[in-house]
Amino acid sequence: MRFNGKKILITIISVVVAVSLIIGSSLFYGKAKEIPVVQRFVSDVGAFFGRGVSAPTSALGKSTNSLTQLFKTYKENQRLVKRVDQIAADQVKIQTLKKENKELKANLKLKDSLTDYSTSSAVVVSRTPSSWNGQLIINKGSNAGVKKNSPILDSKGLIGKVTQVSDTSSKVTLISNVDSDSDRFPVQVTSGGKVVNGIISGYDSDTDELVLDELTSKSTVKKGSLVQTSGLGGILPKGLYVGKVVSVRDDTYGIAKEIYIKPAANLSDISSVLVVTGVGGNE
Numbered sequence: 001m002r003f004n005g006k007k008i009l010i011t012i013i014s015v016v017v018a019v020s021l022i023i024g025s026s027l028f029y030g031k032a033k034e035i036p037v038v039q040r041f042v043s044d045v046g047a048f049f050g051r052g053v054s055a056p057t058s059a060l061g062k063s064t065n066s067l068t069q070l071f072k073t074y075k076e077n078q079r080l081v082k083r084v085d086q087i088a089a090d091q092v093k094i095q096t097l098k099k100e101n102k103e104l105k106a107n108l109k110l111k112d113s114l115t116d117y118s119t120s121s122a123v124v125v126s127r128t129p130s131s132w133n134g135q136l137i138i139n140k141g142s143n144a145g146v147k148k149n150s151p152i153l154d155s156k157g158l159i160g161k162v163t164q165v166s167d168t169s170s171k172v173t174l175i176s177n178v179d180s181d182s183d184r185f186p187v188q189v190t191s192g193g194k195v196v197n198g199i200i201s202g203y204d205s206d207t208d209e210l211v212l213d214e215l216t217s218k219s220t221v222k223k224g225s226l227v228q229t230s231g232l233g234g235i236l237p238k239g240l241y242v243g244k245v246v247s248v249r250d251d252t253y254g255i256a257k258e259i260y261i262k263p264a265a266n267l268s269d270i271s272s273v274l275v276v277t278g279v280g281g282n283e
Contacts, residue, residue: 117276117278118145120140120145120275120277121273122140122146122170122273122274123273124137124139124273125138132268133176133205135160135171135173135174137170137171138275139169140169140275141165141169142167144275145278146162146277147165148162148164152275152276153273153274153276154273156241157241157265159174159175160173162275170275172273175242176203176267186198186200186230187199187230188227189221190228191221192222195217196217196259197216197232198212198215198216199214200261207260208268209260209262209263210242210260210262212227212258213256213258215256215257221259222245224245226241227241227242227243228241228242242261242263242264243261243265245259246260247259247260
């Protein structure tokens, strides 16, 4: 391969001139009022590539900061959610304790008024939806003096009787039970100085009313008349408050009368009760 001597000479001269210009611009840069063209060119090229590198780096830094802030916000949100849930749980617990405390005070007041009976306080430990109006389980049994057919009351009145007893728990059949004819409750209504006896045979859960039939008298019964246990049959003692008469209607066949009673106790919300364990003095 042959080299053209003239071209080589021109190339060498060009290189020398370029180097001279760079060196000269550097030496006289401090004295010159304006930046030399070559120096300006070199600076512009450097700035261009510098911006090309710094732009992605800056964007990456901002993205990293945003992700860090987002993570911190997420953690703070999770902490606040847990705190809100805890506050809600505490509020429910407080309301439950207030309700139980109110019921226990009311039961204690009732206990003091039942001077003719021995009683024992108990707590409901089980009540299933399938038999909600029929039965429940309490945490007292034979070890606490509970016996079969022991009456069960809340602070307002009679709610049922014990039908099964173990050492530490008992099953209570409610007065709203409609599943067994053997667990009916004999009661009496006093109205206008006259007494009408009957058997609680049904319960209307929509209106929360007990149905009293098999009446022993055709005497007129007025709305608001008091209903209490009759003591007939020797199972439940006489005089335990049940509720008040709300209406008297014809039965399905239009032959006999049925008395509808509003129970004194709230049968849908029972958490603590009193068990009548005997007659004669408090426990």
